[in-house]
Amino acid sequence: xxxxxxxxxxxxxxxxxxxxxxxxxxxxxxxxxxxxxxxxxxxxxxxxxxxxxxxxxxxxxxxxxxxxxxxxxxxxxxxxxxxxxxxxxxxxxxxxxxxxxxxxxxxxxxxxxxxxxxxxxxxxxxxxxxxxxxxxxxxxxxxxxxxxxxxxxxxxxxxxxxxxxxxxxxxxxxxxxxxxxxxxxxxxxxxxxxxxxxxxxxxxx
Numbered sequence: 001x002x003x004x005x006x007x008x009x010x011x012x013x014x015x016x017x018x019x020x021x022x023x024x025x026x027x028x029x030x031x032x033x034x035x036x037x038x039x040x041x042x043x044x045x046x047x048x049x050x051x052x053x054x055x056x057x058x059x060x061x062x063x064x065x066x067x068x069x070x071x072x073x074x075x076x077x078x079x080x081x082x083x084x085x086x087x088x089x090x091x092x093x094x095x096x097x098x099x100x101x102x103x104x105x106x107x108x109x110x111x112x113x114x115x116x117x118x119x120x121x122x123x124x125x126x127x128x129x130x131x132x133x134x135x136x137x138x139x140x141x142x143x144x145x146x147x148x149x150x151x152x153x154x155x156x157x158x159x160x161x162x163x164x165x166x167x168x169x170x171x172x173x174x175x176x177x178x179x180x181x182x183x184x185x186x187x188x189x190x191x192x193x194x195x196x197x198x199x200x201x202x203x204x205x
Contacts, residue, residue, distance in 0.1 A: 067110060
């Protein structure tokens with residue numbers, strides 16, 4: 001859910017950063033032990049993703065409907081003004097034009113507040129995706145702690161040019177998500193934001 005360019009589709013990497021780092025205390029190991037995941041494959045392969053996508057789309061569709069209704073009202077008022085303009089006084093034309101301009105301003109503000117970079121749709125995207133992201137981060141942290149990985153990268157978007165298949169934790173994260181859904185594996189409380197992060201790259205757009 002989105003980089004967010006349009007009301008359709010969910011861009012997972014806007015939330016799950018391109019670099020997922022899990023740093024352990026330096027004293028735990030003298031060597032750097034690396035692994036990687038593919039967040040795109042995790043989200044496309046996880047059954048709950050479709051549910052999240054559908055719920056997100058329903059919210060976006062409602063917002064889109066409001067935008068269309070606002071635009072249709074503006075178009076109707078403008079058409080009416082164009083038709084009646086020859087019969088109106090200049091003062092009346094100016095009055096109706098001012099009404100239309102105010103509605104245009106409201107429409108543009110509505111679009112910006114919803115589809116802008118920090119708009120409602122972007123926030124909804126984060127809201128719906130965050131529980132899954134937290135669980136993925138938690139599973140990566142568990143595996144890293146158990147097996148001594150110093151850094152876990154995200155291969156989504158080609159950020160890992162080559163990696164030995166044995167270092168790919170993607171399938172294990174997917175299994176962990178299923179086990180959590182089945183109730184055979186606990187869902188840990190997410191760590192404080194920023195904890196366990198070895199760095200972040202700018203989200204893909």
